[in-house]
Amino acid sequence: MPETNNKVTDTPVDYGTFPDVRGRFGDYGGRYVAETLMEPIEELTAAYAKYRNDPGFLEEFETDLRDYVGRPSALYHAKRLSELYGAEIWLKREDLNHTGAHKINNALGQALLAKRMGKTRIIAETGAGQHGVATATVAARLGIECVVYMGADDIQRQAPNVFRMRLLGAKVVPVDSGTRTLKDALNEAMRDWVTNVDDTFYIIGTVAGPHPYPQMVRDFQSVIGREAREQMLEKTGELPDQVVACVGGGSNAIGIFHEFLADESVELHGSEAGGEGVETGRHAAPLTAGRPGVLHGNRTYLMEDENGQIIGTHSISAGLDYPGVGPEHAWLKDIGRVEYAAITDEQAMEAFHDMMRCEGIIPALESSHAVAHARVLAEARGGQRILVNLSGRGDKDINTVARLEGIEL
């Protein structure tokens, strides 16, 4: 653990015991929902407790991860990028998964659970559309009705993913309330769930929401870190010095961090969206510049004003454009196990180009934040072995990049 943090006690933390039965990670997490949602949440908690260690369920999940998602994803030594940045950089290639990102791991796990629970309808929220596409994909495969809520502004910005979801048979419902983005889509999905609790399963796309979602999504995503840790040992004989991942809600980061939490020699770094710079207020970095509060069913760090109203966020990357963050991250920040830093739009864009030109890989703009963060760490320390979670591919971002650079396609 970082020696500089005086909040860390001498007693080792048993990370496997979190969250507690109330869904708490320290002061964070919990279940802040209206009474109308408590019964479906308890039903889900009971079902997940039953299946999370059920050999039949786990075998089905693992088989599908292998044959449908294409796991294990590769671990790749990015040699030319290493040379450019002055560190030994390894990439966990979640971009090579089916549908192009880590999101499918969780969507698949929850959909299999929905099937076991006898639910006949799946709903989801989506911001950039990656979780929506992953959910529509697994719903199509299982032959289950799928409804995806998406902010009206995001629908405008992410037209190709909207079309993809519709091709997959999902109904995409525009959300016109609030800031017309991801947080409002989440509100609307919750409202749908309250109204249709009997037959509907809500697949949340990140490690946030009321308990058991932060735990369940972490469990489904932690395959990333289990594979990566083994692959690092196999290829280098050692653990990495540092693991870096971008954090919006934080599911890919928890996914890769979790297996390394007990490895005290391994530093963990989360990259928040610094937008135009934290000092401008135009960012999406609640861990860096927010404060604890309650939103979307859990206590966590939030971006809010003096009245406790959730404020608009800004990031070049739609997938990081969220005013909250998973409660386990809030806890890991407070106990000093993970360090979080804000990476600006500009830094992420530079890393995007570096990755394309040095490695022939198009990184998602989300993942580009982690790549840029690796560069910052390399410049500060030099020569270290850094594992970066390349959480998704950036084909979806080509139009955004072109627009930012004033190029008409």
Added chain:
Amino acid sequence: MSDTSKQPGSRLAPLFQRLAAENRAALIPYITAGDPSPEATLELMHALAEGGADVIEVGVPFSDPMADGPVIQAAHERALRSGLGLRGVLDLVAEFRRKDGETPVILMGYQNPIEAIGVADFAARAAEAGVDGVLTVDLPPEEADELAGALRGPGLDSIFLLAPTTRGERTQAVASKGSGFVYYVSLKGVTGAANLDTDALGDQLARIRETCELPVGVGFGIRDADTAGRVGAVADAVIVGSAIVRLINERAEAEGGVNAAVLDDVRDFVAGMRRSIESARS
């Protein structure tokens, strides 16, 4: 904090005792504070009381009203444009109390604005302003100990929700942590939903009363005097939200603001419900 001797504690328990003796249900209309302006809210609160409201439920504007349907969501958005926050809502209640020291006022809102002030500070300020009870939508009893404890100090009530899906043991937990009354959400769904089955409601209330001694108010799906009367025949309180919010908004848009004509219509609407409730058990 002010001199606690000035804080009378909640007006809710005495009210429900009196109404039980009168054999009628309480009428509790809801408005969102700041919709469309703080000034209008103050006038509307007085109009509701004049129309016959037994308790006034004031919604605290929040950016993410997850449990509310389209009508009240839109009211929150209008209120946010007026810039009103929880501190301003407490100021409004204090202002209301200058003319009306009788009508109980409860706040309905979400947890985050309360935490932005601080739970203990909020409880003290709410008591000082003359608030009687607080319903925090996204705070089920499992998470409510801190706020309920802070409110109990100055004698304010913590009002909890019950849902059709709430099972017996949870009903007990709600009943033991809450005070004033419990708010039974009569439908699955969000505020403003349709199709209230008032026949089934009697059975549901009987089941709740097996484990809950508090008065039971019923909300969600009450849109006119007729449903108000039918609910009032079996419930201890009739809570009307979206129907009033919709009326205010439609009339205010037509009149270019909340003027005397709008206030008259709101008063009449509430009075109609009140008459229907008064004759419901006779």
